[in-house]
Amino acid sequence: MSLSCAFTTLVLAIHVYLAIGCPQLYGVQAPYLLYSRENWGAAPASDIHPLKTPVPYVIIHHTYLPAACNSTQQCKAAMKSMQNYHNSLDWGDIGYHFCVGSEGGAYEGRGWHNLGIHAGPVNNYSIGICLIGDWRVEQPPREMLETTKSLINTGILNGAISPTYELKGHSQIMATECPGTALLDIISKWDHYSEEQFVINKKDNVGEVWNLVMMVLLKFMMCTNILAVAVGAPALFRKDTDDNEVLTYDFPFVTRAQWSARTAKQKLSLQTPIPYVVIHHSYTPPACYDGPTCKKAMRSMQNFHMDDRGWWDIGYNFAVGADGAAYEGRGWDVLGAHALHFNNVSIGICLVGDWSNSLPPTSQLKTAQALIAAGVELGYLKEDYKLVGHRQVRDTECPGDVLFNEIQTWDHYAPFPASADDLPEVEELKKI
Structure with missing residues (x-):
């Protein structure tokens, strides 16, 4: 890299840092347990395709069915139920990248780097996070919402989600009630929520460099905020201080x-x-x-x-x-x-x-x-x-x-x- 290029990158990084302000905006905001596929007893996936990351969209869902799960045991059962149902539709695995239970646990679905089947035309450009339960009228518990936010921040740190991502509800992409009126109202007040119509724009090289610099900077600033990933047990995150079409219904x-x-x-x-x-x-x-x-x-x-x-x-x-x-x-x-x-x-x-x-x-x-x-x-x-x-x-x-x-x-x-x-x-x- 030439000296002038290095200087330009440094100036860009400084501007990014000033724009971001406190690194906690993108850091993990609250501790949460991440249960791996092995932890909840997932069956092996039979259809895996890589997802090009970082993705520009995060799509929020609810399950409608199964109902809200309030314990780890119930949530693991819900994950197995969803995987079995999605497999019956020949999807090859559970459709979502991650799910979140009412007890505040996060459950790995397809993970950060595999193509999901959750939002039709946006599958190639998004991470799908599903809040287990029916959130049309009732509001999800605070623990569930905080884990969802922290999960998104983890995706940014991992390079799977663009720091400039847009947040949308499933109903903004397809004709569905998902993620439920109550939940959609809540996420509409979150950072990065966008009401704009879904549009895919091919990024130029400048855009790719911008995302790369932002992610490198963010990882540098936040590297001390991740304590550990326990091997063979739920991972604990905390801070120190071919498009596959899906159905348009949010029920089976x-x-x-x-x-x-x-x-x-x-x-x-x-x-x-x-x-x-x-x-x-x-x-x-x-x-x-x-x-x-x-x-x-x-x-x-x-x-x-x-x-x-x-x-x-x-x-x-x-x-x-x-x-x-x-x-x-x-x-x-x-x-x-x-x-x-x-x-x-x-x-x-x-x-x-x-x-x-x-x-x-x-x-x-x-x-x-x-x-x-x-x-x-x-x-x-x-x-x-x-x-x-x-x-x-x-x-x-x-x-x-x-x-x-x-x-x-x-x-x-x-x-x-x-x-x-x-x-x-x-x-x-x-x-x-």
């Missing part, structure tokens, strides 16, 4: 391809936004509590509808399993075959199982409601949609007495039509 969602659906014989478009949601139960097949069983149930229903009833496809637009996952049937904009004389004005959602005498699991009910909310957000359902049970538009016991009583407590439930006899008076049907 299984596409037709993933449950091995047959090709539909024919399709008709459904005019959106749709004014009604009709809730069903399958009666048979019975409730399914894991992915393989629910996928088998979907294939069983499709075979019955196509082979025995002669329909073009599975009748429902969507189904929801007792495993808490939503399963794509005909989808949002394809005419269903689930409520005779009412298909043209409705989306049919089936809760797999017989809910005549028992209530579906909380996760199944929660996902059904989240699916409906997503339909509104994506513009497929009217904001003032009406929710009815199948028995209100057809002479049937579906969706079962207990489930029918449950949906009467949901938002947008409509007591009219009360039976199929009322269909001639339904305004939306008169317009067809």
Whole structure:
């Protein structure tokens, strides 16, 4: 390096130092435990691609499901659950780079230098950090938030995150409620939060040099602030003084391809936004509590509808399993075959199982409601949609007495039509 180049770099470093001020802005702000993949019992990854670092974006997520974990044991179980689910989607590993539990622990996912699958078009340019739990209404605990901030600072020190990174919520990248309204409101007040639209700009050489100098300087200033990384135990950090697309939902969602659906014989478009949601139960097949069983149930229903009833496809637009996952049937904009004389004005959602005498699991009910909310957000359902049970538009016991009583407590439930006899008076049907 020439003398003039060295001098220029030194001047640049001094300017960076003055701009940064106190090194604690980028230093680890609070001690936290980092549990490695080995610590939480991760299965080996089957699909690993390098991530070009430092990345310009940090994307914040919540899980929605699994629920918040308040102990190390619960959080390790949540990590295994997420990895198993993401593997079932053929992602090759858990999608996130790191997750954070309510107890303040950080859990290694794909780590700092492997490409994640968490935010569609931004995967190649971002680190994805997921706060385990549903943070739409409730606020995450203080320990969880502080660990998230410190984790980001660690990424800067490690050279994985650009010191000039932008912080965004998942919903700013894709059509989703993630990371939840309450959490998004909190991170909007953090340093580096940006409301600007996501844009990828190729950095020139000056930009690369700028990031390099900043990182070298930051590592020099903060090198004494990292105490140790314990081998074979959670690491304790403290201070002294090919794009992979992801689904647009923040709840488990299984596409037709993933449950091995047959090709539909024919399709008709459904005019959106749709004014009604009709809730069903399958009666048979019975409730399914894991992915393989629910996928088998979907294939069983499709075979019955196509082979025995002669329909073009599975009748429902969507189904929801007792495993808490939503399963794509005909989808949002394809005419269903689930409520005779009412298909043209409705989306049919089936809760797999017989809910005549028992209530579906909380996760199944929660996902059904989240699916409906997503339909509104994506513009497929009217904001003032009406929710009815199948028995209100057809002479049937579906969706079962207990489930029918449950949906009467949901938002947008409509007591009219009360039976199929009322269909001639339904305004939306008169317009067809």
